[in-house]
């Protein structure tokens with residue numbers, strides 16, 4: 001499985017996802033601002049991958065802004081804010097940056113010398129990266145257990161190895177279920193405007209020999225009706241305390257169609273994608289991107305150059321359309337207010353022992 005990112009002596013090496021599937025190219029980010037740029041351009045993308053990229057960006061920011069521990073509040077805090085602002089919807093981004101910042105504060109308060117602090121922060125970022133893969137494997141096992149035999153799955157966008165540090169969330173469940181012989185077919189929505197489903201999901205599943213058929217977004221409801229889709233699984237970018245879930249634009253429509261056909265609609269997402277502070281999806285910030293992404297496809301104009309465009313990158317699926325949320329702690333079921341509260345308590349209990357610096 002291809003690596004989305006790797007920490008090396010020279011900096012953070014990212015697989016440039018804008019070039020896929022035509023070519024496999026890498027970018028070396030030697031400073032945190034280049035990581036922010038890569039996040040904005042979607043060279044690295046997908047909520048859990050953004051969490052790990054933010055953690056490595058915080059390592060680069062530390063070297064750039066901290067000469068003495070006195071710098072740890074002003075310049076380092078400013079760099080963290082810049083990283084968090086790179087994209088607004090996926091909460092994993094600020095989760096990764098805040099975890100690193102809190103660790104740096106704690107180590108500085110304990111009198112850790114700056115060179116040792118840099119080493120310990122690098123180890124923590126690597127730990128965040130490794131933990132994401134382990135988390136996805138756990139989610140995969142929980143999800144595979146509840147998928148029907150002979151699953152005909154529909155998925156939207158790319159919630160695979162490419163959107164994480166490896167294995168994937170929604171595609172991780174599909175990978176684990178495929179290993180158990182439970183996957184008959186995966187329908188992958190192409191996911192306009194940036195085609196993560198057609199370019200990335202199809203590429204990833206083909207590489208693993210998992211049967212995949214790509215459809216345009218407008219074909220999802222008809223495909224459910226015609227092709228025996230018996231389960232829908234997507235990822236998420238931010239889940240509110242009541243279970244409302246933001247994911248790639250088009251997910252809400254897919255969930256509505258699934259409800260019409262009585263097909264279960266699951267989300268697969270790690271605990272780091274939950275925003276326990278938000279009461280409902282109405283409070284989730286939705287990124288709006290450049291009009292050019294809609295007026296053109298892969299740089300080729302497909303609409304009048306001056307037509308007004310609305311380009312929200314995400315939508316929010318209301319909790320009542322979601323059958324279950326697959327996490328590394330198990331499958332959360334409605335009523336989500338209660339099951340998410342329970343998840344929050346488990347996360348808090350483990351927080352002290354999980355991240356060692």
Ligand code: MRU
Pocket residue numbers: 042045046047048090156157158159160163164168169170196234235236237247248249313
């Ligand atoms: O704009 P993107 O490509 O970053 O959007 C990604 C998605 O919406 C994914 O479904 C989500 O981040 C979950 S990834 C495991």
